[in-house]
Amino acid sequence: MTETFWDRHGLYGLMAQFETPEQVVSAAQRAYDAGYRKMDAYSPMPVEGLAEAIGFKRNWVSLVVLIGGLTGCVGGFGLLWWICVIAYPHNVGGRPFDSWPAFIPITFECTVLLAALSSVVGMLAMNKLPMPYHPVFNVTEFAQRASIDRFFLCIEANDPKFDRDKTKAFLLELNPEEVSEVDK
Amino acid sequence: MTPTNTLGPQLDRLQRNALVIGVIAFAATLVGAFVDKQHFWQSYLYGYIAISALAIGSLGIFLLHNVVGGNWGVAIRRFIESGLQTLPLFALLVIPILFATTFLYKWTDATYRAEHFAVGHKAVYMNVPFFAGRTVFYFIVWIAMGSRILKMANEHDRTGDPALFKRIKGVSAPALLVFVLTTTFAFIDWIMSLEPDWYSTIYPWLFTVGEVLLTFAFMIALLVLFSKHEPFAGFIKTAHFHDLGNLMLCFTMLWAYMGLAQFLIIWAENLPDEIPWYIRRFSGGWGYLGWFISIFHFCIPFFLLLMRFVKRNPQRLRVLAIWIIVVRMLDIFWYVAPAFRERKLEVYWTDLSALIGMGGIWLAYFIWNLKKRPMLVPNDPRNTYSVKGRAH
Numbered sequence: 001m002t003e004t005f006w007d008r009h010g011l012y013g014l015m016a017q018f019e020t021p022e023q024v025v026s027a028a029q030r031a032y033d034a035g036y037r038k039m040d041a042y043s044p045m046p047v048e049g050l051a052e053a054i055g056f057k058r059n060w061v062s063l064v065v066l067i068g069g070l071t072g073c074v075g076g077f078g079l080l081w082w083i084c085v086i087a088y089p090h091n092v093g094g095r096p097f098d099s100w101p102a103f104i105p106i107t108f109e110c111t112v113l114l115a116a117l118s119s120v121v122g123m124l125a126m127n128k129l130p131m132p133y134h135p136v137f138n139v140t141e142f143a144q145r146a147s148i149d150r151f152f153l154c155i156e157a158n159d160p161k162f163d164r165d166k167t168k169a170f171l172l173e174l175n176p177e178e179v180s181e182v183d184k
Numbered sequence: 185m186t187p188t189n190t191l192g193p194q195l196d197r198l199q200r201n202a203l204v205i206g207v208i209a210f211a212a213t214l215v216g217a218f219v220d221k222q223h224f225w226q227s228y229l230y231g232y233i234a235i236s237a238l239a240i241g242s243l244g245i246f247l248l249h250n251v252v253g254g255n256w257g258v259a260i261r262r263f264i265e266s267g268l269q270t271l272p273l274f275a276l277l278v279i280p281i282l283f284a285t286t287f288l289y290k291w292t293d294a295t296y297r298a299e300h301f302a303v304g305h306k307a308v309y310m311n312v313p314f315f316a317g318r319t320v321f322y323f324i325v326w327i328a329m330g331s332r333i334l335k336m337a338n339e340h341d342r343t344g345d346p347a348l349f350k351r352i353k354g355v356s357a358p359a360l361l362v363f364v365l366t367t368t369f370a371f372i373d374w375i376m377s378l379e380p381d382w383y384s385t386i387y388p389w390l391f392t393v394g395e396v397l398l399t400f401a402f403m404i405a406l407l408v409l410f411s412k413h414e415p416f417a418g419f420i421k422t423a424h425f426h427d428l429g430n431l432m433l434c435f436t437m438l439w440a441y442m443g444l445a446q447f448l449i450i451w452a453e454n455l456p457d458e459i460p461w462y463i464r465r466f467s468g469g470w471g472y473l474g475w476f477i478s479i480f481h482f483c484i485p486f487f488l489l490l491m492r493f494v495k496r497n498p499q500r501l502r503v504l505a506i507w508i509i510v511v512r513m514l515d516i517f518w519y520v521a522p523a524f525r526e527r528k529l530e531v532y533w534t535d536l537s538a539l540i541g542m543g544g545i546w547l548a549y550f551i552w553n554l555k556k557r558p559m560l561v562p563n564d565p566r567n568t569y570s571v572k573g574r575a576h
Contacts, residue, residue, distance in 0.1 A: 062491075093454060101451050104444060 012135035012184045013039075013156040014167050015142065016176035021047040024151035027174040028053035031155060034170060038159035042136070042152040054153075061122045068118025069111050076110025077103055139180045154182060191413045191559065199551040206544020209537045216534040223532045225287040226524045231538030232281065233375060234516045235546050236274040240370075241399030242267025243330050244363055244392065250333065250356035253566045256427035259420060260403040261561045265337070266553035267399065268330040273549055275323040277542065281374075282316040289315075291380040303380045310380060315373055322370045329359045344563035367392045378523035382461045384450065390442040391519075394512060397435035401508035404428050408502035415560050421569045422496050429495030432508065436489065440482040464522045469529025473518050481511040513539065 018024040021043065028041050032055050041047075041054050080103040084090070089097045124130070137143045142152055153176075155167055164181075171179045213231075217224040242264045249257030249264070257264070281288070290296045290303070292312060297304040333355055340348045371388040407428070411420045450458045466474050485508060494500045517535070561567075 095454075101448055104448070 010184055011157045011164065012138075012182040013154045013162075014164070014171055015136065015139055015152055015154040015180050015182050016171040016174060017141055017178045017180070018151040018153070018176055021045075021050070021151055023175065024153055025049050025053050027153050027171075027176070030174060031153065031170070035161050036155050036159055036167075038156040038162070040154050040156070042142070042146050042154070044147045044149065044151075047151070059126065061119060061126060064122030064126075065115050065119045068122070069115035071118075072110040072112070072114030073107055075114070076107040079110075080106055135182050135184050138183045141178065141180070150177075191410060191416075192555075194413070195551055195555055199548050199555075202544045202551070203548035204544075206541050206546070206548060208541075209544060210541030213534050213537040213541050216532075216537065220532070220534070222287060222524075224534055225281075225284050226521065227532060227534035227538040228284075229281060229288055229374075230517060230520045230535055231542045232274070232277055233520060234513055234539055235542040236277075237395035237398050237512075237516070238402055238546065238550075239267055239270045239274055240326070240367060240392075241395040241397075243271065243326055244360075244367075244396050245399055245403075246330065247333070247356045247360040247363055248396075249566075250337070250352050251360060254427065255424060255567060255569045256431060258561065258564050258567045258569075259416075259424045260407055260428070261564070262554060262557065262559050263403045263406055264399070265334055266550050267403075268334065269553040270546060270549050271323065271327050271330060273546060275327065278319055278323070282312075282319060285312050285315065289377055289380070291377060300381060306380060310377055318369065318373055322366050325362060325366050329362065333359060341561055341563065344565075346565070349565060364389075364392065367395075375520060378520065379461060379464075382458060384446050384458070384461075386442050386446045390439065390446060393435060393439045393442060394515065397432065397439055398509060398512040400428065400432050400435060401505040401512065404432065404505040405502050405509065408498045408505070410559070411498055415558070419560060423569050425498050425501050426492070426495045429489060429501050432505065433486070433489035433495075436482065436485050436508070440486070443482075464526055465518060468527035470518065470522050470527075473514065473529065477511060477515050477518055480507075481515055485511075 016027060018027060024041055024043065025047060028039070028050060031039055032053060037055060039054055041050050043050060077100075081098060081100075084099070084103075085097045092099075136146075136152075136154060141150065146152055153171075153174075155162060155171070157164075161167075168179055213224065213227065216227070245257070245260075246264045246268050249261070286292045289310075291306065291310040297307055303310075333352060336348060336352050336355070339345075340352060368388040371391040375391065376383065376387050404425075407416070407420070408425075410416050447462065450462060453459075464470065485504060488494045488504055494504060521530075521535070
């Protein structure tokens with residue numbers, strides 16, 4: 001399918017602006033109840049219940065961290081075992097080459113290292129960061145106040161229920177300060 | 185019904201049952217003294233070390249919370265205060281040990297001292313009068329510190345004076361230092377000297393960390409038990425359990441870290457002075473217990489405590505906390521008993537009855553202290569979870 005003009009230059013979504021965190025949480029809840037799924041909320045600070053209100057269940061960073069940690073654990077232990085048993089076997093105080101207690105600290109450190117790195121990398125990847133361009137910044141009020149004192153809810157145009165007029169009417173019912181169209 | 189009354193009947197019942205079971209078990213242990221004196225004293229020492237951990241650990245957590253603050257401590261504040269108020273019980277229960285050193289400590293034996301050159305030289309420090317004097321000194325310091333600072337904290341509960349709050353913090357910091365130093369010497373005296381040839385510099389800290397971990401586990405189990413009742417029901421947030429779970433994770437890791445550090449150094453040196461301590465604990469059945477502790481005291485609780493769905497669910501956290509209490513008891517047994525029962529894993533009924541007896545009596549005394557004051561501290565400036573209008 002070829003990309004049309006509107007795919008590239010059309011509407012990204014509709015954005016409602018709120019003054020308080022309580023308003024944005026209840027608006028998000030009502031939008032979710034109305035059947036909207038492709039939406040996001042923006043806030044200058046963590047707001048209790050906001051993630052749950054837009055239907056965010058869980059993130060998978062913890063799984064990535066677990067896999068990273070296990071890789072580091074097996075890798076660290078395997079590296080030491082290979083060095084001490086196969087590559088450079090040395091007799092240290094008459095101990096067996098595979099003296100595993102001595103491997104524990106480095107195995108642990110490798111586990112922590114890979115778990116920590118995979119949490120950072122996994123977090124960035126799942127947030128699709130770094131992202132040099134995002135359409136929401138086309139809204140002037142958003143760009144100026146989203147990280148200071150206003151709360152935003154954006155229903156995206158690719159939501160199956162999205163309809164430019166009906167969604168706009170719906171958002172206006174939620175008592176926002178303003179509803180703006182977000183250009184791509 | 186006033187809020188504090190709802191917990192009353194349950195507390196009374198718990199206290200009565202604990203006292204009845206405790207006294208019966210303790211009496212049975214005393215009967216054991218006439219059956220088998222040697223094992224009676226071993227059991228008594230084990231029970232004493234295991235249960236006194238709750239009072240000593242409470243003092244440590246109390247001082248720690250005074251210094252660093254935090255919402256976790258607001259929830260269990262009265263528990264730890266009541267825990268440190270039980271210190272006089274252990275000052276009393278230690279007296280028999282001071283008169284029974286010949287049954288427990290090899291360094292009291294002149295023939296042993298003559299045969300073991302190094303132990304003979306330690307006699308300047310390890311002799312009965314000095315040992316008893318030091319033990320008395322530890323208790324004077326702990327009880328004096330605990331009661332003085334607790335008195336200030338009570339005064340602050342009443343007045344909410346910010347200057348006093350600051351002074352409590354200022355006094356608790358050096359007190360925490362004194363606490364760590366005195367427990368260091370206490371555990372060297374009471375337990376490490378059971379094997380007077382052996383020494384490890386991290387051992388007393390390992391023990392102190394274990395005591396604090398045990399106390400945290402006990403306080404968490406108690407908090408979950410009470411959390412459905414007023415005044416806790418309207419106060420406790422999921423975040424409190426999350427914080428306490430994190431602290432339990434932290435002390436589990438610290439305990440494992442120190443235990444491994446001690447093992448690794450001694451194992452790597454493989455010196456005749458030091459390695460026998462581990463040989464005794466990994467031979468003749470003790471090894472099974474050692475492996476059991478490594479896996480069930482560290483590996484499994486560690487992985488479970490990493491997960492939020494365990495820490496944020498009070499019932500799951502309680503199961504884990506009770507499990508930590510059980511493995512702590514086994515760990516202390518693994519530290520104390522192999523000193524007497526060389527190369528053979530033996531458990532005597534007095535081990536169990538001494539533990540239950542002292543535990544029951546302690547629990548009754550603890551609840552008696554707990555009932556004297558309201559369960560929650562009024563005007564605690566460290567309480568931020570329950571303040572309205574905050575995002576978190």
